[in-house]
Amino acid sequence: MNTSFNHIQSIYWVFTQLCNDDCDHCYNDSSPFGKRISKADCMQIIENLPEKVGRLILSGGEPLADIKLLYAILDKVREKYGDTIQIMLQTNGDLLNTEKLQILIEKGVQRFDIASIDRYHKKAGGRLIELADIFESCGVIGTEKDPLIEGGHYLAENPLSWGYWGASEDMWLGGNWARGKAYKNDIWLQNPDHNFCTILSGARNFLGGYDDIPQEISIQLWRINPCCPGTHFPMGDARKQKVADVLEKASKSTIFKMLNEGNPLKMGISLGVSEEEAKSKNDEFKNICLYCDYFLKCHKDEIFDENGVK
Incomplete structure (x- = not known):
């Protein structure tokens, strides 16, 4: 386990729960009425991130539904870290077009993950071919490799790439966390033998010490969590506390x-x-x-x- 947390490999930050969709299985209650935090809060959270971060994954909600805030976050991240950080964006792709993609690339996003290619989302994967054309027009390479699992040098070797995935009966729907709308709609995984803590989105290795999965924490709006589902009480408040101090x-x-x-x-x-x-x-x-x-x-x-x- 690490003893210093001024360097962390990966941070998964849901900076908004605003979304253009309203999926039944969403673990964090994202919707057109989803929770948001202010630009000032987001700027302070970035100030409170560790001195060195390997990669920052920005997610929602739908990040492009809060696009002015997304752009401001990207500018602040670049101001703080320069080119030393890898930035990934998770999006359902519904609101993405060539103009927005070009701006996101200019602001430092290196990897795009389309998280809606399934029948449970509004577009039901129907934009996949159109999205492929948009990415190709901007020089973004399509790949099925997972940049988190493939190792720390993946994004350095593939500076612009995109991939896609979606909900299935095994995961994100049938294998969902007992959280948010999945819990309210009774479509969470009822299997006590399934240990979410051992997977990448779970808590294992959030403090480091293992090399088979990245060291990753989750920030849900401002709540500092060891996992994406989030513990009932957060470890701390990223608006008010240094993330490294909370992890210590x-x-x-x-x-x-x-x-x-x-x-x-x-x-x-x-x-x-x-x-x-x-x-x-x-x-x-x-x-x-x-x-x-x-x-x-x-x-x-x-x-x-x-x-x-x-």
């Missing part, structure tokens, strides 16, 4: 060390909750995210104060 605090917590190892059922051992007790409760909830919520709520005062992790 978490690294001293036995509970968050267990999440970093991908072992949420062992979170409570130091507090007298055995792994057997945790497994029984997890079986009852049928989803590891719901067990994590339950555990953190039960032990809030021992783990968190008004600023997040004690």
